[in-house]
Amino acid sequence: MAKPEELDYGDSFNFPTIDKCASIGREKDTVVADVDGTLLRGRSSFPYFALVAFEVGGVLRLLLLLLLSPLAGFLYYYVSESAGIRVLIFATFAGMKVPSIESVARAVLPKFYSGDLHPETWRVFSSCGRRCVLTANPRIMVEAFLKDFLGADMVIGTEICVYKGRATGFVKSPGVLVGKNKAGALMKMLGDDEEMPDIGLGDRKTDSLFLNLCKESYMVPPNPKVDPVSQDKLPKPIVFHDGRLVQKPTPFMALLTILWIPVGFLLACLRMAAGALLPMPLVYYAFWALGVRVYIKGTPPPPAQKSSGQTGVLFICSHRTLLDPIFLSTALGRPIPAVTYSLSRLSELISPIKTVRLTRDRATDASMIEKLLEKGDLVICPEGTTCREPFLLRFSALFAELTDEVVPVAMSNRMSMFHGTTARGWKGMDPFYFFMNPSPAYEVTFLNKLPYELTCSAGKSSHDVANYIQRLIATSLSYECTSFTRKDKYRALAGNDGTVVEKPAKLAANKIMGC
Numbered sequence: 001m002a003k004p005e006e007l008d009y010g011d012s013f014n015f016p017t018i019d020k021c022a023s024i025g026r027e028k029d030t031v032v033a034d035v036d037g038t039l040l041r042g043r044s045s046f047p048y049f050a051l052v053a054f055e056v057g058g059v060l061r062l063l064l065l066l067l068l069s070p071l072a073g074f075l076y077y078y079v080s081e082s083a084g085i086r087v088l089i090f091a092t093f094a095g096m097k098v099p100s101i102e103s104v105a106r107a108v109l110p111k112f113y114s115g116d117l118h119p120e121t122w123r124v125f126s127s128c129g130r131r132c133v134l135t136a137n138p139r140i141m142v143e144a145f146l147k148d149f150l151g152a153d154m155v156i157g158t159e160i161c162v163y164k165g166r167a168t169g170f171v172k173s174p175g176v177l178v179g180k181n182k183a184g185a186l187m188k189m190l191g192d193d194e195e196m197p198d199i200g201l202g203d204r205k206t207d208s209l210f211l212n213l214c215k216e217s218y219m220v221p222p223n224p225k226v227d228p229v230s231q232d233k234l235p236k237p238i239v240f241h242d243g244r245l246v247q248k249p250t251p252f253m254a255l256l257t258i259l260w261i262p263v264g265f266l267l268a269c270l271r272m273a274a275g276a277l278l279p280m281p282l283v284y285y286a287f288w289a290l291g292v293r294v295y296i297k298g299t300p301p302p303p304a305q306k307s308s309g310q311t312g313v314l315f316i317c318s319h320r321t322l323l324d325p326i327f328l329s330t331a332l333g334r335p336i337p338a339v340t341y342s343l344s345r346l347s348e349l350i351s352p353i354k355t356v357r358l359t360r361d362r363a364t365d366a367s368m369i370e371k372l373l374e375k376g377d378l379v380i381c382p383e384g385t386t387c388r389e390p391f392l393l394r395f396s397a398l399f400a401e402l403t404d405e406v407v408p409v410a411m412s413n414r415m416s417m418f419h420g421t422t423a424r425g426w427k428g429m430d431p432f433y434f435f436m437n438p439s440p441a442y443e444v445t446f447l448n449k450l451p452y453e454l455t456c457s458a459g460k461s462s463h464d465v466a467n468y469i470q471r472l473i474a475t476s477l478s479y480e481c482t483s484f485t486r487k488d489k490y491r492a493l494a495g496n497d498g499t500v501v502e503k504p505a506k507l508a509a510n511k512i513m514g515c
Contacts, residue, residue, distance in 0.1 A: 015202075015208075015211060015217045015218055015219045016217075016218055016219070017218060017219055017220070017221055018120045018121060018124065018201065018218045018219065018220045018221075019120055020218065021124050021199065021216070021218045023123050023124050023126075023127035024127070026124070026127040026128045026129070026198075026199075027127075027128075027129045028129050029128045029129060029130070029198035029199060030128060030129070030130040030131075030132065030197045030198050030199070031124065031125055031128035031130070031131055031132065031197065031198065031199040031200075031201065032132045032133070032134055032186060032197045032199070032200050032201070032210065032214060033121060033125055033131075033132075033133055033134070033200075033201040033202075034133075034134060034135060034201065034202045034203060034204075034207055035133060035135040035136075035137055035142055035146075036135070036136070036137065036203075037203035037204060037220060037222065038118065038121055038201050038202055038203045038207075038220045039117065039118060039121050039122070039125065039133070039146075039150070039201075040113065040116045040117065040118060041116050041117075041118045041223070041224055041226060041228060042116050042224065043203065043204075043222060044250075045085075045088065045136075045137055046065075046069060046072075046088065046250070046251060047112065047248045047249050047250055048109060048112065048113070048137070048141060049065060049088050049089075049091075049092045049141075050062055050065055050066075050092075050249040050254050051104065051108055051109060051112060051243065051245065051248075051249060052092050052093075052096075052101060052104050052105075052108075052109075052141065053065045053091070053092045054244070054245060054249065054254075054257075055104045055108050055243050055244065055245075056096050056097075056100045056101060056104055057092075057096065059257075059258055059261055061092070062249070062254055062257070062258060063258055064091055065088070065091045065092055065254075066251065066254050066255060066258065068087055068088075068091040069088070069091075069251060071087055072084045072085070072087035072088050072091075075087060080178075081136070081176070081178045081179070081206055082136075082175060082176040082178050082179075082181075085136055085158070085176045085178070086170075086171065086176060089138060089158070089160065089169060089170075089171060089176075090169035090170065091169075093138070093160055093167035093168075093169050094167065094168065094169030095166055095167070095169070096166060096167050097165060097166055097167075098140070098162055098165055098166065098167060099165075101140055101141070101167065102140060102144075103424060103494070103495070104243070105140060105141050105142070105143070105144045105145070106144040106148075106492075106493075107240075107241060107242035107243065107423065107424060107492070107493040107494070108241060108242055108243035109141065109142075109144070109145055110144065110145040110148070110149055110238055110241065111238055111241035111243075112248050113142075113145045113149075114145070114149060114229075114231065114234060114238055115228055115248070116228055116248075117150075117228050117229040117234075118220060118226065118228070118229070119226060119227065119228065119229050120220065120226075121201055121220055122150075122229045122233075124199065124201065124218075125150070125201070126150075126151070126235075128198070128199065130153050131150070131151060131152045131153050131154075132152065132153060132154045132155075132156070132189070132197070133146050133152050133154070133155045133156065133157075134156050134157075134177060134182050134185060134186060134210060135155070135156070135157040135158075135177060136157070136158055136176050136177050136178045136182070137157050137158065138157055138158050138159070138160050138171075139155055139156070139157030139158065139159060140157075140160060141157075142155065142157060143155045143157070149234055149235060149236065149238070150234075150235065151235050154189065156177065156185045156186075156189060157177055158171050158175075158176050158177045159171060159172040160172070178206050179206040179209055180209055182206070182207070182209065182210045183209035183210040183212075183213060185210075186210045186213055187213065190213075196213060196214055196215050197213070197214045197215065198214070198215050198216060199214060199215070199216050199217075199218070200213070200214030200216070200217040200218070201217075201218055201220060202217070202218075202219060202220070203219060203220040203221075203222070207219075237389075237391075238389065239387070239389055239391050239482060239484060240387070240389075240423075240484075240488075240489050240492045240493055241388065241389070241493070242422060242423045242424050242425075242493045242494075243419065244418050244419050244422065244425070244433055245257070245417070245418065245419070246415050246416060246417055246418060246419055247416070247417065257417065260417065260436075260438070261436070264417070264418075264436035264437070264438070265432065265436060267290070267291075267435070267436065268431075268432045268433075268434075268435035268436045269432075270290060271287070271290050271291075271292055271435040272350060272431060272432070272435055274286040274287070274290060275287070275326065275330075275352050276350055276351070276352045277352075280329055280330070280333060280334055280335050280352070281333045281334070283329075283330045283352070284330050284331070284333065287330065291438065291439045291440075292435070292439070292440055292441070292442075293414075293439060293440070293441035293442070294327060294330055294331060294441070294442050294444070295441065295442070295443040295444070296331045296444050296446075297443065297444070297445040297446065298445050298446030298447060299446060300331065300332050300407075300446045301313050301407055301446075301449065303334065303376070303377065304376050304377055311373050311374055311403065311405060312372075312373045312374070312375065312376040312377040312378055312405070313377045313378075313405045313406075313407050313449075314369075314373060314377075314378050314379075314380065314399060314402070314403050314405060314406050314407070315328060315336065315377065315378070315379040315380070315407050315409050316380060316381075316382060316395075316399060316406055316407070316408050316409065316469055316473075317379060317380070317381050317408075317409045317410075317411050318381070318383065318392055318409075318410055318411045318412075318473050318477065318479075319381035319383040319384075319385065319386045319387065319393075319411070320386055320387075320388070320411050320412060320413045320421075321386055321413065321420040321421050321430060321431075321434055322340070322343060322347060322386070322420075322421070322427070322430055322431065323420065323430075323431055323434060323442075324379075324381055324411050325338035325353055325355075325379045325381075326351070326352060326353060327411070327413075327442040327444055328379055328409060328411070328444060329352070329353050329379075330442075330444075331444040331446075335352065335353045335354070336353060336377050336378065336379045337353060337354040337355070337356060337372060337376070337377075337378055337379070338353060338354070338355050338356070338378070338379045338380070339355075339356045339357075339358055339365075339368070339369060339372070339378065339379075339380050340355055340356070340357060340358065340381075341357075341358050341360070341384050341385070341486070342357075342427070343355055343357065343427070344426070344427045344428035344430075345428070346428035347427065347428060347430070347431060350431070356368065356372065362398065365398065366398060366401070366402055369398075369399070369402050370402055370403075373402070373403055373405075379409075380399055382395040382396040382397075382398075382399055382466065383395060383396075383486070384396060384485065384486040385486040385489050385490070386421045387489070388419060388421065390477070390478065390479045390480065391479055391480050391481070391482050391484075392470050392473060392474045392477075392479050392480070392481050392482065393482055393484050393485060393486070393488075393489070394470070394482065394483050394484060394485050395466040395467065395469060395470045396466065397461075397462035397463045397465065397466040398462070399466070400455070400456050400460075400462040400463075400465035400466050400469075401456055401462045404450070404452060404455040404456070404457050405449070406449065406450040406455070406465075406469070407446065407447070407448075407449050407450070408447040408448075408450070408469050408472055408473050409444060409445065409446055409447065409473075410443075410444075410445040410447060410473045410476040410477050411442070411443070411444060411445075412442075412443045412445075412477055413434075413440065413441060413442045413443070414440065414441040414442075414443075415434065415437045415440050416437055416438060416439065416440075417436070417437050417438065418433040418434070418436050418437055419433065419434075420433050420434025420435075420437075420440075423489060423490055423493035423494045424493060424494050445476055445477075447472060447473070447476060450465070450469070454468060467481075
C-alpha cells in the first residue's frame with residue numbers, strides 16, 4: 001500500500017457517484033466515510049461550530065465566530081482547507097471547558113446533525129457491518145452523534161489541544177485531518193495486518209487520498225436540495241435534546257439572532273409584564289396584541305361551585321414548557337394554581353398564578369394536592385419535565401388516586417428562534433427565551449372529562465388511568481408515548497437525575513411504546 005506522501009490527489013470526479021454503490025449484502029464490509037458533504041448534505045461546518053459557540057460561550061462568542069468566518073472562508077478557498085478550519089476551531093473553542101463542549105456535543109448537536117443526514121450516503125453506510133468515520137471536524141464535536149445515533153464503530157477526527165481542562169483553540173499533531181493527514185490516519189487505523197476498507201465515501205478533491213486506499217470509492221455530489229433522512233429511519237429516535245436555538249445557525253441566521261436578542265429581550269419583558277400585571281381575563285387579548293398567539297380548542301369545564309361542596313377539577317396537561325399552566329389559565333380566563341416538580345425562584349416570583357412545589361414524597365404530595373382540590377381547580381403536568389419532540393414521557397400515576405374529576409388537556413406550542421426550556425442551563429431564563437421569539441404560539445386543547453367507568457373509583461388501577469390519559473393526549477397531538485421519565489431526560493442531557501449532580505451516564509437504548 002502506498003504511503004500518503006506518495007499518493008496523488010488526482011481527479012476526484014473519476015470516482016463513481018454514490019448512487020452507483022450497491023447496498024445489498026454488505027453486512028461483512030467495512031465502510032469509511034467523511035462527514036461534511038458526505039454523511040451530511042451540507043458541506044459547511046459553520047452552523048455546528050456556531051451551536052457550540054452560542055450554547056457554551058453565549059452571544060458574544062457567537063459574534064466573534066461570525067466576525068472571523070469571512071477570514072476562515074478566505075483561507076479555506078485561497079490558502080488551504082486546513083487553515084480555514086483552524087480559524088473556526090480557534091474562534092469557537094479557545095478558553096472553553098472541555099466538559100461543556102462534550103455536553104453540547106451530546107445534548108445539542110445530534111438533533112441538528114440528524115436533520116441533515118444524506119439519504120444516499122446513509123443507505124450505504126447503514127448497510128455495512130463495520131462503520132468508520134474520518135473527518136476534519138474536531139472529534140469531540142461529532143463522536144457522540146456518530147456513535148450513539150449512527151452506530152459508528154470508530155471516529156477519527158481533528159484533536160484539539162487542552163490545558164488544565166480548557167481548550168486552547170489549537171489542534172494536536174498532525175493537525176487538521178484533511179488530505180494527507182486523513183489518509184495517514186486511515187493507514188494508522190488499518191495497521192500492517194488489516195485489509196483495505198471495502199468502501200470509501202467522500203465528497204471533495206482532498207478526499208481522493210484516503211479514497212485511493214479503499215477497494216471501492218464513491219463521491220457524493222453536492223445536492224443541498226435532496227431531502228434528508230427521516231427520523232424514523234435512524235437506528236434510534238432523538239427523544240431528548242437541549243440548547244436554546246430552534247433553527248440551524250447558518251451565517252445569516254446567526255447574524256439575525258445576534259441582532260434580535262436585545263430587541264427580543266425587551267419584547268419578552270413587556271409580554272411577561274402584561275401576563276403578570278393584567279387581570280387574567282384580559283391576558284388573552286394582551287398576548288394577541290403583543291404577537292403571542294393563543295389557540296383554544298374543545299370546551300373547558302366551568303369553575304367548581306364551592307357553595308355546593310363540589311371539589312375542583314384536576315387538569316392533566318402534556319408538558320412543553322413551564323408556561324403550560326399560565327397558558328391554560330389564559331385559555332380559561334381565570335388563574336389556576338399549579339403544582340410543579342422544580343421551578344426557579346425567579347419564575348415563582350414573576351408567575352401570575354399560584355405555584356406549589358412538590359416534595360417528591362408520595363404521602364406529603366398526595367395530601368397537598370387533595371387540600372388544593374378542596375379549594376378549587378388545579379393543574380398538574382404528570383410527565384414531571386418537558387419534552388420538545390413529538391413524544392410524551394411516562395405519566396406519574398399519583399394524580400389518578402386523588403380525584404375522579406380529571407380533564408385531560410393537550411398542550412402544544414410553536415417557537416421559531418429560541419426554545420423555552422433547558423436541562424443544562426439556568427431555568428430562570430426559560431420564560432424569557434420563550435417570549436423572545438418573534439411570534440410564539442400555544443395551542444390549548446381541552447379533551448372530554450374522564451368518564452367514571454375509567455377512574456380508580458370504578459376499579460381501574462392508577463397506572464391504567466395514567467396510561468390511558470397519556471395515550472389519549474398523545475393521540476390528540478399525533479405524538480408517541482414513551483416509558484421515559486424525568487431522570488432519563490436529565491441523565492441523557494445533563495449527566496444527572498435533575499436533582500443531585502452525579503457522573504454522566506448514557507441513556508439506555510430508546511424503547512418506544514406504541515400508543
